[in-house]
Amino acid sequence: MKAVVVHAANDLRVDDLPNPVAREGEVLVAMEWGGICGSDISYWRNGSSGTAVLKHPLVLGHEVAGHIAGIGPGVGGLSVGQPVTVHPATASGGYFGSAASDPHTDGGFSELRVVRAEQIRMLPSNVDTEHGALAEPLAVAMHAVNRARDVRGRNVLVNGAGPIGSLVVAAAKHAGAATVTAADVDDAPLKIAQAMGADDVINVGAGNLPGTAVAASLGDLVTREITWLGSYRFVDEITDAVAAMGNGLDVTPLITHCYPINEAAQAITVAADRNSGSGKVLLQLGAG
Template identity: 65%
Template structure:
């Protein structure tokens, strides 16, 4: 099979790799779509993403969707051809979480992620023609949702989790600072959650066009000198820019 493999900084190749075979409890997926995350770009640009440094070649990609192409022993109830997306995370170890965060496996102290160099050996991702994952990692896509949109399930889950951690948004005003992929999805998730108005802000004009298409009621072009609204009760900081934090906090209403 062909796969997109990063060998080091600025060294990205399409390699020929052996076709994987599903083992017990595993599913083989014929990949169709993948989303490019900033972590994928970081591995290509720098040979590292945060503290995760490449020590050997890595198949990129953790935003992925395709169709079931085979199943291993012990896997039942999954039809060949089913369109699926993949939960890319696997907790490492079996120590229990503290009671206050019981069940919140996203807060597990050690997690293997598809397309990540955080552990050695690294965990290959899904930018390949075929990918084997555990059966409990797949999520069948609903009727009417193609694999192109299914590849967005992981970043959409980030946005929905953020909105879910906030207060009830029904009838409330929301500001989303940063209209990149995650911010745009937060806009959509906030509107879906019942927000009365959603304002999106960014330093570039192009993302604001997308934010409007995703449901933003108005936008703030910070590069044009426009200012964030004041006294906003619910604010999501999605730019990841340290310099933005002060302005975002000032835009947040007391008690917001």
């Protein structure tokens, strides 16, 4: 099978790897679409992502969807041919396409990938696999909105309108926000954010806005009762993301470029280029 493998910084290849086989409790997925994430770009550019450093070649990709191609012993309730997306967190604490552990956890940018049955999320009949590949980043966005607690009837500002920011716009609207404003330093992502549901957009790099770092004093945080919360990946919001897409949350405006698997190097170059105007760049990993 073909797979998109990063061997070192600036060394991305489409390699031929052995076909995997589903064992007890596992499902074989024929991957069809994969979305390029910032961590994929970081492994390609730097040979690392955050504190995770490449020690061996790594199959990239954790935003994936396809159809079931095989079912291992002990797995019930699934059928070959069903369209699915995949929760990329593994039972051992790994994450698809991550070098945080050794051995690394290979991702899903391959024609075939074996996963645990509990990682499978069925796609509704009105969500194709191209859009299903965005369930994972939408889950990240929905988790961020959930961390902000109840946004119903509230006015929300999303700072940064890249793919995750634009999905946060959609997730906040889906959660009942009264208005959502997106801010960025470039017009291209703001256009995408607007198409994803932003009521207003602000280019903070234009006009008379200061464009410099502003101190956040502890006194202001206390007297204005401002709460700062971190948000990292998600727990099981991917289930909610699939349901939301089935109920009409449209991620189509975010998808700007699609490339076949053999053009993975070009795809990741476009995704990394701030001047390309790209939103979410997809790889077609197989027939779909």
